[in-house]
Amino acid sequence: MSVSFRSRAGRPARTARPGAGETEAGLAEPSGGDGGPVISLRGASVRVGGRLLWSGVDLDIGGGEFTAVLGPNGVGKSTLLKVLLGTVAPAAGEVRVLGRAPGRAGDRVGYLPQRRSFDPALRLRGSDVVRLGWDGDRWGVPLPGTAGGRAARRRIAEVIDLVGAGAYADRPIGQCSGGEQQRLLIAQALVRRPRLLLLDEPLDSLDLPNQAAVAALVGRICREEGVTVVMVAHDVNPILSRLDRVVYLAEGGAVAGSPAEVVTTETLTRLYRTPVEVLRTSDGRLVVVGQPEAPARHTDRHADRHTDTDRHHDIERRTDVDRHVDPGTGHRPDTDRNADTDQYPDPRGELS
Amino acid sequence: MTAPPAITVLAGHSWTAALQHPFFQHALLAGTAVAAAAGLTGWFLVLRAQVFTGDALSHVAFTGALAALAMGVDPRIGLYAATIAVALLLGALGRRGRADDVAIGSVFSWFLGLGAFFLTLYTTSRSAGNGGAGVSVLFGSIFGLSASQTLTAALVGLGICAAVVAVARPLLFASVDEAVAAARGVPVRLLGFAFLAIAGACAAEATQAVGALLVLGLLAAPAGAAQRLTTRPYSGLALSAGLAVAEMWTGLGLSYAIPRMPPSFAVLATATAVYAATYLPAVRRVRPAYRGA
Numbered sequence: 270m271s272v273s274f275r276s277r278a279g280r281p282a283r284t285a286r287p288g289a290g291e292t293e294a295g296l297a298e299p300s301g302g303d304g305g306p307v308i309s310l311r312g313a314s315v316r317v318g319g320r321l322l323w324s325g326v327d328l329d330i331g332g333g334e335f336t337a338v339l340g341p342n343g344v345g346k347s348t349l350l351k352v353l354l355g356t357v358a359p360a361a362g363e364v365r366v367l368g369r370a371p372g373r374a375g376d377r378v379g380y381l382p383q384r385r386s387f388d389p390a391l392r393l394r395g396s397d398v399v400r401l402g403w404d405g406d407r408w409g410v411p412l413p414g415t416a417g418g419r420a421a422r423r424r425i426a427e428v429i430d431l432v433g434a435g436a437y438a439d440r441p442i443g444q445c446s447g448g449e450q451q452r453l454l455i456a457q458a459l460v461r462r463p464r465l466l467l468l469d470e471p472l473d474s475l476d477l478p479n480q481a482a483v484a485a486l487v488g489r490i491c492r493e494e495g496v497t498v499v500m501v502a503h504d505v506n507p508i509l510s511r512l513d514r515v516v517y518l519a520e521g522g523a524v525a526g527s528p529a530e531v532v533t534t535e536t537l538t539r540l541y542r543t544p545v546e547v548l549r550t551s552d553g554r555l556v557v558v559g560q561p562e563a564p565a566r567h568t569d570r571h572a573d574r575h576t577d578t579d580r581h582h583d584i585e586r587r588t589d590v591d592r593h594v595d596p597g598t599g600h601r602p603d604t605d606r607n608a609d610t611d612q613y614p615d616p617r618g619e620l621s
Numbered sequence: 622m623t624a625p626p627a628i629t630v631l632a633g634h635s636w637t638a639a640l641q642h643p644f645f646q647h648a649l650l651a652g653t654a655v656a657a658a659a660g661l662t663g664w665f666l667v668l669r670a671q672v673f674t675g676d677a678l679s680h681v682a683f684t685g686a687l688a689a690l691a692m693g694v695d696p697r698i699g700l701y702a703a704t705i706a707v708a709l710l711l712g713a714l715g716r717r718g719r720a721d722d723v724a725i726g727s728v729f730s731w732f733l734g735l736g737a738f739f740l741t742l743y744t745t746s747r748s749a750g751n752g753g754a755g756v757s758v759l760f761g762s763i764f765g766l767s768a769s770q771t772l773t774a775a776l777v778g779l780g781i782c783a784a785v786v787a788v789a790r791p792l793l794f795a796s797v798d799e800a801v802a803a804a805r806g807v808p809v810r811l812l813g814f815a816f817l818a819i820a821g822a823c824a825a826e827a828t829q830a831v832g833a834l835l836v837l838g839l840l841a842a843p844a845g846a847a848q849r850l851t852t853r854p855y856s857g858l859a860l861s862a863g864l865a866v867a868e869m870w871t872g873l874g875l876s877y878a879i880p881r882m883p884p885s886f887a888v889l890a891t892a893t894a895v896y897a898a899t900y901l902p903a904v905r906r907v908r909p910a911y912r913g914a
Contacts, residue, residue, distance in 0.1 A: 354804045382800035388670075393797060394852045405794030406805045408787055410855050441852050457801065 305368060307332050307465055307497040308353060313362030315348055322348055324361070326523040328516060330499065332464075335491045335511055338501045340518035341541060346501040347383055349518065350467045353499070354380055367464060374465070379458030383469040383501070386450055391443035395434060395453040398442050399425050402457035424460060432456045432486060448479030455486065459496075466490070468500040472507055480507045487511075505532065509555050532557065639877050647771040648763045648884065652869040654778025655830040656839065656888075660865030661785040662823040663844030664858050665816060669796045673722060674711060674817070675840040677729035678824035681707040683833035684736035685825070686758045691743040696758070697773070700825040707732065708821030712814045719813050761832030761885040763873070774829055781823050782862070784815075792816055793854055830869075831885040842892035843868060849899040868892040 306329040314324030322345030330336050338346045351357040352364055355372020367374040379402075403421050404411065411418055429438045432452045437445050442453060451471055458466055468487065472480045488511035491498045502508060505515070515531040517524045519540035524531055532555055537545035546558045639645050666675050685703025686696040707728065714724035740755045757765075766774065794802040795809040803809045820840075827836045847861035872888030879887075 356804060376805075378804075380801055380804040382804070384800065387797070391797065392848050392852045392857075393854055397852075397854050398797065401790075401794045401798060402801065402805075405790060405798075405802060406807045407790055410786055410789045410858075439852075457798075 305332075306330055306365075307334075307367055308499065309363075309365040311363040313352070313359045313364050315345060315352055315357060316360040317345070317348055317357070321360070321521065323518055323521050323523060326362070328523060328525055330497060330514060332497055333491065333495045334513040335488060335498045335508075336500070336514040336516060337505060337508055337512050338499060338516045338518060339505055344518045346518055347469050349516075350380070350469055350499065350501060353465075353467055354378065376461040377464045379461065379463035379466045379496075381454050381458045381466075381468045381471055383473065384454075386447050386474070387443045387445075389443040392441045393443075394439050395442045395445060395449070396425055396429060396438040398453055399429060399438070399457045399460055402460040425456075428456045428460045429453075431459065431490070446479075448475050448483065451475060451479070451483055452486065455483070455490075459490065459494075463496065465497045465499070468498065470501050470503055473503060480504075484508045484511065505557050509557070528555065636874075639874075643768070644764050644766070645873070645877060647766040647768065648873055649870070651766050651771045651774035651778070652763055652830055652873055652888075653866055654775040654782075655827050656843075656865040656869035657862045658778040658781035658785075658823050659827045659836075659839045660843045660847075660862035661782055661858060662820055663840035663842075663865070664847060664861040665785065665789075665792060665796065665844075666820060666840055667844040667848050668793070669719070669816075671719065671820070672837070672841050673725055674708070675820060675824060676837045677711065677725040677732075678704050678708055678821050679828065679833045679836035680729045680733045680736065681821075682824050682828040682836065683758055684732045684739060686828065686833070687736050687739035687743055687755065690754055691739045691746070696754075697770075697825070697829070700828060701777075701822060704821035704825040705818050706821075708817040708824075709814060712817045757832075758828065759832050759834045760883065761828065761830050761835065763830045763884050764876075766829070770829075774826065777822065777826050781819060781826060784819050785858075788812060788815060788819075789855070789858060831888055835885050835889050838889040838892055839865065842889070842896040846896045846899045849896075864895060865892070868895060 308328065308330040310326050310328040312324075313326045313328075315322050338349055340346055348357055352359055353366050353371055355366075355370070364371050366372075367377055400411075400421065403425060404417075411421070429435055432455050434449065434452045434456055437449050438453065442450060445453065455468075455471065458468075466487075471483055471487065475483060484507045487498055487500065488508070490496050491511070500508065505512075509528060509532065512528050514525060515528050517531055517536070517540050524536065524540065532547055534545065534547045537547060537557065544559055548556045548558055550556055640649075663672075663675070666672050681703050682700050685699040685701075687699070688703065689696045689699025692699075711724055711728065712719065714728075715721040743754060791802065791807045792812050794805070795807050795812050799809055823840070824836050827839050831839050843865035844861045846864055847857045851857045851860055868891040869888055871891045873884055875891070876882050876884040876887040
């Protein structure tokens with residue numbers, strides 16, 4: 270694994286990366302926004318600690334799209350984001366982010382890593398954490414009274430306003446709730462006006478109203494600011510209605526498509542290898558039920574990977590079992606089963 | 622009406638006299654540089670929850686100085702070489718350029734024992750018979766600095782301050798938000814090592830003023846007080862250095878006025894008193910008001 274560090278934003282000082290993405294470095298470099306895909310993977314594979322996580326992944330994500338990356342634990346979802354950031358190099362294949370090699374798009378990529386919360390004892394204001402997203406990678410200390418400092422303050426106030434964190438941005442961040450911290454961190458990721466936002470389980474460990482509110486915020490940023498969003502998610506339900514594209518990572522590969530194509534009972538059941546049902550509620554929303562906490566398998570995924578014939582057989586069998594599923598949409602016609610399951614009521618209705 | 626002599630001195634009529642003593646000038650100059658360096662470095666040690674590292678490094682300072690004395694070289698060479706080398710070793714043993722508690726615990730008690738060994742070696746083998754060397758390293762000898770020692774201490778202190786200020790912003794980023802900092806191109810691991818080296822140099826520097834046993838107080842108390850008094854990072858950094866310098870001056874003044882009070886004790890008593898004062902309600906009210914989450 271080669272890790273590239275930039276001495277300053279946008280000015281890469283990279284180590285040589287094996288394989289991917291170097292052959293076409295001299296070709297046209299589109300900004301990534303105008304028609305061309307913001308993210309493009311061709312036959313990409315990644316290895317972490319000698320273990321092949323996924324391989325042969327082809328993926329295109331267009332500008333302004335809201336994409337969710339789903340899949341069982343330990344399948345390499347976060348690693349996909351790190352590949353897009355350029356902190357993990359792909360073992361094979363080509364990866365382009367905003368028309369460039371990963372890690373070269375500089376401050377046009379915003380990142381929210383998976384995390385627990387800040388230490389409650391951390392005595393640093395939320396706005397300071399946002400400010401680090403603005404110029405935290407520069408040497409020295411910010412000098413007071415400069416034009417750059419005033420511009421920074423303006424932009425930080427603006428982005429804090431955008432995420433609705435004004436009421437608590439001057440409070441020590443350790444004392445903010447999980448939802449408040451998450452909004453401030455989204456503001457930090459947005460402060461340099463990125464074209465692409467990479468979010469790693471931003472809804473994790475939030476309560477339901479906060480999950481819905483943060484999902485609504487990310488959806489709004491995607492729509493109104495035209496920012497391409499790639500969100501790794503554990504539970505697809507809070508964001509399902511906002512998604513343009515779903516990427517499921519499982520069994521060492523990826524399945525991508527629109528939610529209607531991918532979020533189906535048979536696809537999810539196959540990918541998670543345990544029964545998953547996709548239901549449609551009376552107002553037309555999809556709900557995934559019985560989504561498992563699949564145990565992370567720490568073996569080489571390819572060792573126990575299904576062969577193609579196995580997989581076809583598997584699909585046939587599943588289709589056979591779920592014969593009553595509408596083959597066109599993959600959705601069960603009945604609508605009221607949602608109420609019978611232990612799935613919580615989806616609060617999106619009230620907030621969107 | 623007769624005031625005790627010490628109070629009379631404190632009242633100030635002989636401060637100009639104090640400043641004319643070379644030993645006091647040296648102490649003031651070196652002490653200021655040492656305190657500013659310790660204040661800045663300590664603020665990051667507190668922020669990064671690495672105060673224990675500072676403690677370990679002070680033990681190493683003791684060992685390094687005595688090893689140098691036992692070998693017959695300038696103790697400052699042993700001081701700086703040992704603290705910086707061990708700081709980097711601790712970083713290598715720990716994770717991502719941070720020393721972890723197990724690594725520190727395993728290394729530092731052994732080092733303290735090694736220090737005792739060198740002390741024995743020194744006092745038994747050197748005919749000079751400087752039995753006070755151990756005490757001087759442990760408790761500092763700021764009133765005994767020569768002009769050249771003072772110059773070195775001041776320059777090293779200034780260098781440490783410059784180094785901390787130079788890395789302050791990316792180090793802050795790497796300390797509170799490691800993953801995002803790394804994604805933004807901040808060399809997190811390298812900064813971790815650089816900071817440990819700075820902390821090692823600072824521990825060695827501060828050992829000259831307050832001694833190996835009391836270094837921790839000078840690193841932790843002003844920084845802890847500053848962290849309690851402000852949530853603004855750069856103000857906190859400046860406040861920590863300012864408090865450390867003020868506490869150093871106060872301590873040196875007290876020690877001059879009350880000759881029985883050793884300077885290291887006076888400095889640290891002041892620092893501890895200031896830290897304790899931040900818990901008083903009247904001082905706490907100065908902090909920006911906020912209501913709990």
